[in-house]
Amino acid sequence: MRIARFSIDGNVAFGAVEGDSAPGAEGELVLDIIKGIPFADFELSGTKVPLGKVRLLPPVLPNKVVAIGRNYAEHAAELGNEVPDAPVAFFKPSTSVVGPGDPIAYPSFSQELHHEAELAVVIGRMCREVPRERVKDVILGYTCANDVTARDVQKRENQWARAKGFDSSCPLGPWIETELDPGDLAVECTVNGERRQLGRTSEMVRSVEDLIVHITEAMTLLPGDVVLTGTPAGVGPLNVGDEVAVTIEGIGTLTNKVIKRG
Ligand code: MG
16 A cells, blocks of 8 residues: 555645556546554545645654665765675654655755665554564555765764754655565666666665664664665765656655755
């Protein structure tokens, strides 16, 4: 099931996306409004609205986004880094999250903004110290993410809080796919229609299971929390006016435009 979060007539709701989302067919998509929230048992209301009539929002509002760096060997190498012995984990704050179609505001303190297309894991239930065999049980589904990074700031500041945590640095969407094997999916990033990144999740140094075990050794994850799994090679600059799109096989496309911060 594809679960979207959206606003219509000033109300916010979740809905199940129905129909064919093949390129050019998006106009056929409808949302069956969910009664309640998708983090517990829920029912579909049967009330349907065309996707074109709503504004899609970030599919979740996470309490925290835990992101993993250098999880694709080729990407680590392109920035002159080794694959670390243990996964590098960092936070992106809840205020960095924006939805599909929302602007990415170029931060005033950077001259080198980069895109990073990533598979995002959406947590479905409160969990800690999750054993490997239980990881599937704590995952609600998967969505697309862009771990937008002020690369120059990342290089000159030891902690990445500003470089990767500024407002609008974490686009998520367009929806959560709940029926998906994350093991070998194509992850692509285009800028103004031109391909910049293309990798497969099978190239990840640590799998989704490895990462959830590693993170929950240290901290409790809450329903709606998001784990970013790292980016494949090909990261590169974003400029004001660019349209950046992250497409993940089996999920869909997350598109955002870069604007000057007002
Ligand atoms: Mg990243």
